[in-house]
Amino acid sequence: MEHATVHDPGGIERLLVHLGLSSAVTGTPLQVDMMQVPLRSHEPLLVQFVIGDRARGSMLWHTDGQAFSAVEVGCGFSAAFLGFFSLVGGDAVEPEQARLRPETLRRLVVEMVRTGVRPSCVEWHEAPMD
DSSP states (O other): OOOOOOOSHHHHHHHHHHHHHHHHHHTSOEEEEEOOSSOOTTSOSEEEEEEOOSSOBEEEEEETTEEEEEEOTTOOOOSSOEEEEETTEEEEEOGGGOBBOHHHHHHHHHHHHHHSSOOSSSEEEEEOOO
């Protein structure tokens, strides 16, 4: 799947199930790029998340010139990179940026679609720009 349009939280929940199943079939987590169209001034330029790992996930919130990584307090730290597949090829997330439980990641994505704002139930740490 190259492109999906979601209009409501129910649609993103169905998409997350589909992505989780796709990842389970391939055995590789997937990176998803999500953006609001049209962009509004209070929204991020891009939200990227990695879904499909059984133990952890990752979310980056990109604004104009800055990126922030979601960190779940109490989520254990792994020194291993989190590998993933995206439409531009394979890559990996830095260990410091893969600090979400899978269920928390799904909840964050649904909340972001519902509210359009960065969730406050996790910490947001400044991340290096690629």
